[in-house]
Amino acid sequence: MPPKKEKGKGGGGKKKSARPPWMSEGLWDLSQNLQKLSEFYSGDIKETKLKEGQAPPPNITRTQAGMYIWQLLFPNNKQGKQKREESVKLGIVEVSVKILASGKAPDMTPALGILVAMTGDNPVQRGVMLDAKPAPLPNVLSALNDESASLRAVACALLRVVSRESDSRPRLWRLMRADWDWSPLVACLDLTDMSQLGGRSACYDAAATMEAMCCAPEGDIANGACTALLAAGGPKHMVKVLRTRHAHPMAKACCVAVLNQLLQRASPEVCEEVVVGLSALEPVAGVFGHPVIPLVYKAHAAACMLRYVMPDSLWRASAAAAKAAAAGPPPGTAGTDASAGEMGSPQGTASGMSADMQAGVVRGLETEGGGGPGGVEVPDLELMDDETREQVVGRARKVAAMDGVLRALVGLCVGPDGPLPDLEAVKATPEAAADDKKKGKKKGKKKGKKAKMEPGMAESQTYASAVLRLVSLAEEQRVPLAAAGSIRYLLPLIDAKNSAARWNARQTLINLSLCPELLPKLQLYKVPDYVHQANVPQTHFERPLQPPPAAPNKLEHQDSLGRKKEGATGGAGAKPPALKSKA
Incomplete structure (x- = not known):
């Protein structure tokens, strides 16, 4: 008869907690309690009945509560989906929109992150965010002018979500086509070096936003976005991203797609200035050999070369x-x-x-x-x-x-x-060749389906x-x-x-x-x-x-x-x- 396993050495012990060693048990329990966190987040803190000998819950700031909520909603798994459904009942989206209007950068960063997590795959909550008062999009655009790299990074992430959806892109364009300056969005392409503060992701999200606007199926949005990017000096920053070795691969892919749209609408002189003046030919050619970039973006790179050789205006x-x-x-x-x-x-x-x-x-x-x-x-x-x-x-x-x-x-x-x-x-x-023929005869008996x-x-x-x-x-x-x-x-x-x-x-x-x-x-x-x-x-x-x-x-x-x-x-x-x- 085999000896019994001692507790703690076999499978009979308790599951190991995910609590980090520096965090107290009270703070850990609070960070996993979405309902209690929503109270600190909204400022409407309710008294909790304590049992005899129970310590009172720790007191946290709104910024800390927002960070904990963002951490619970961010994972794209079953548990994260349940937390997002629970947060809908708690009205966290409406609270986040109000926090954006406050203009406080420490509170705005988790608020924008929560909106990204809630609206990325939920069109209903995206509509709730866009219809909320005060309007959130002007505050999102103004956040791009802030000095905080993390705030600009999460603002770019929300713009990427809004610009890629057909129900929200026209509403975003109504704001961007006015007197809004595209330079802050273009400047986010230079945040790649600040990767620890989210700069690498900010570069990708900014490039993805430009791609969604310039490649939009709505002709007025695509033409207007390309004109605004040319006026803001976008090609110079995009070529810099293509030259940066540690830039996000999809950021390079999006930049190539935007350059293709710009060259499509440009005159031969502008095409010559962009490709030759900025020495963009070699960085664009570097996309061909990248193992991560999808094939459709390599087609964009080939189109950039075609439009340099033979601009559309000549056609x-x-x-x-x-x-x-x-x-x-x-x-x-x-x-x-x-x-x-x-x-x-x-x-x-x-x-x-x-x-x-x-x-x-x-x-x-x-x-x-x-x-x-x-x-x-x-x-x-x-x-x-x-x-x-x-x-x-x-x-x-x-x-x-x-x-x-x-x-x-x-x-x-x-x-x-x-x-x-x-x-x-x-x-x-x-x-x-003789060996290949013999192998080919054996393999030729099987007829597979035609490749797609x-x-x-x-x-x-x-x-x-x-x-x-x-x-x-x-x-x-x-x-x-x-x-x-x-x-x-x-x-x-x-x-x-x-x-x-x-x-x-x-x-x-x-x-x-x-x-x-x-x-x-x-x-x-x-x-x-x-x-x-x-x-x-x-x-x-x-x-x-x-x-x-x-x-x-x-x-x-x-x-x-x-x-x-x-x-x-x-x-x-x-x-x-x-x-x-x-x-």
Whole structure:
């Protein structure tokens, strides 16, 4: 018979208390009693009947009571949820709103923390807070001007909660669009170094608030917020956050998303000033390799590079020029060399695709990876003058010259099934190739379900392929582009449902085929004939989601050796050459 366990050494003893050794039992019991804490918090302290020999409860200040309540409500678990439901009956939200109006920083800090815990996942309590008198939002905005870093941190946290919800964002915008100065909110981005006082979290919450306002589905809020941030010097502080090694990863992600929205609405001069003047290109490129930042924010980083190379205002100008030249047939029948210079990323990256990204980033919903933007115009680089065209290609060269950027952009073009196998490595090691074939036969018996698009994958394909297409216009960048594995990643996009990514991928591969030394590699991966032999059918030049242009008089041709265009096939009624299958 085994010996009995002694008390205290086995499982028969009492559970260990969570009370810290420095805290008395009376104070510990009080810190766990939400009803009694609410009395000290509101100032309406009721007398408690004491038993004979029982010591009176300790007396604490309102600030201490607020800190204890905040500690009970903050955990996102079952116990914290029960405490939050109990605090609703005690009217703690209404008391916190009144404390905000007092203007006392020590009392305001726990009051704001309590409001964050109570309204984060409870729309009813959020409505109670917003409808309370006096109005809390003006006091929250004024708290950003305080010297206390902890007070500013918790004020930013509440702004993040309010700005991300559709029922409260318009009410916040009515205050912020008035004469309120955005500089205090922008200055919170510099609090990263004060991490022990909540500065690191304040930086993230401030960036998340800016993202929610600038990426808002309401157009007036998004446009007004971007204008106010530019006036307050926001890009300078955001680039500083991207350069700070110990900054919160999601703070960097939010800053990239805001920069994308600012560049979307900026002129080419402002884009040049933000990206080149502030040296923002390298910090933005650093987002690509970050292991924590989600894919949808890396798509924002690719969009920032695209809007630096080819600002949206140039797209609008080219579209206006196309409408002005509407007397003749639309310019869509140019040859291979000319078509390689067209801009393939549609204007929907600024309007249609941004709606998908807002759903994925702001609301946390999955993006629709099925198709590209609908009903948008694909501007033509040929409509621009030679000087502007050279500037676009020059900026593309700067992007390609950065270390690791080409490979990162190529990696963003990956689909749910992954890239094609590296046939060059397999060709170099035939023994390993034979082993892979044997393993492939065994694995090929099982057929799994078709992989689905991840959130942000459609946007990253669209933006990254558009940048690669512009880079491929520079002749000296075509070989490095192929060496980065672009053929393996872009070839599957030819059959993608995303019309913008499909267009960019085809045009990039056509540009690569203009380099004779890349033709063996294109043939190795079985790129379709109409790409590397340039017997391009007329249907290829139909822009995504646009009505087909008028039939051309002749079909331009360029042979596989990259010689100059010499011959032409047939007239308007002639059929294009038959295409070989990809298999």
